[in-house]
Amino acid sequence: MIDIGANLTHDSFDPDRDAVLARAHAAGVTRMIVTGASREHSPKALALARAHAGVLYATAGVHPHHATEYTAECDREMRALLAQPEVVAVGECGLDYFRDFAPRPAQRRAFEMQLQIAADLHAQGRGKPLFLHQRDAHADFIAMLNNFEGRIGAAVVHCFTGSRAELFECLDRDWHIGITGWLCDERRGAHLRELVKHIPANRLMIETDAPYLLPRTIKPAPAHRRNEPMYLAHIVAELARDRGEEVAITTAATTATSAAFFGLR
Numbered sequence: 001m002i003d004i005g006a007n008l009t010h011d012s013f014d015p016d017r018d019a020v021l022a023r024a025h026a027a028g029v030t031r032m033i034v035t036g037a038s039r040e041h042s043p044k045a046l047a048l049a050r051a052h053a054g055v056l057y058a059t060a061g062v063h064p065h066h067a068t069e070y071t072a073e074c075d076r077e078m079r080a081l082l083a084q085p086e087v088v089a090v091g092e093c094g095l096d097y098f099r100d101f102a103p104r105p106a107q108r109r110a111f112e113m114q115l116q117i118a119a120d121l122h123a124q125g126r127g128k129p130l131f132l133h134q135r136d137a138h139a140d141f142i143a144m145l146n147n148f149e150g151r152i153g154a155a156v157v158h159c160f161t162g163s164r165a166e167l168f169e170c171l172d173r174d175w176h177i178g179i180t181g182w183l184c185d186e187r188r189g190a191h192l193r194e195l196v197k198h199i200p201a202n203r204l205m206i207e208t209d210a211p212y213l214l215p216r217t218i219k220p221a222p223a224h225r226r227n228e229p230m231y232l233a234h235i236v237a238e239l240a241r242d243r244g245e246e247v248a249i250t251t252a253a254t255t256a257t258s259a260a261f262f263g264l265r
Contacts (some may be wrong), residue, residue: 001236001251002258003032003229004178005158007045012211012226024229031264032056032229037063037092039074042081049086057262058130061091062110067102070110079117082128088262090118091131092158098136111144120149129261130155138166154261159209167195171203174259178207181215181227181235194244201253205261206239208232229256
């Protein structure tokens, strides 16, 4: 399995990061994409990828929560990171109107600048896919991406939690969909159990978003409440059940799709 979104630079992993990676490998998670989501953590994601070559890869970007840090200097830093071969995607970037931890105009500006990086790389023949975040901002999110139509390459809407209409609007644009343990949350994610049946196998990927979104259906629930990549096996089992597939089929398909999307050997 490939976990396409794990925040392994999070300080909760500092005491036992090597053990976390060992547990992931034992559970069948052989490769992980380490999410870079800020000026501080994107370089750390690259450092982790270099320290665990062939197992970890990185993204580089600024999450909308950190949009106010996206200065011209930050833009140069992201461009330098994205020139490195271990960095396989632009982002995490996008819009988040649910929490509004950054002003919406700042979010839109930071998102547009990162979309421009993706467009520039694409024009230079060095394109890297987009790793996208969207929560309660679908209309603006679609509108901004429409402005770059034909100028960017592949994209994945990471940790998809939206409606049926939003899902099909993403699929109509040939974007990929990342499914997390949100699927296992009976309070917020029950609708996803029906929606995942409609995601084509060549557009579907899986992720933990660790240390966040520990699947609520893990029994017994871990006392620490920290999610980690080894629980990807639990997510794919639930996903396969909801899709009416054998776990081996869902695992093989999502792995192949993820490897092709990120250009992994």
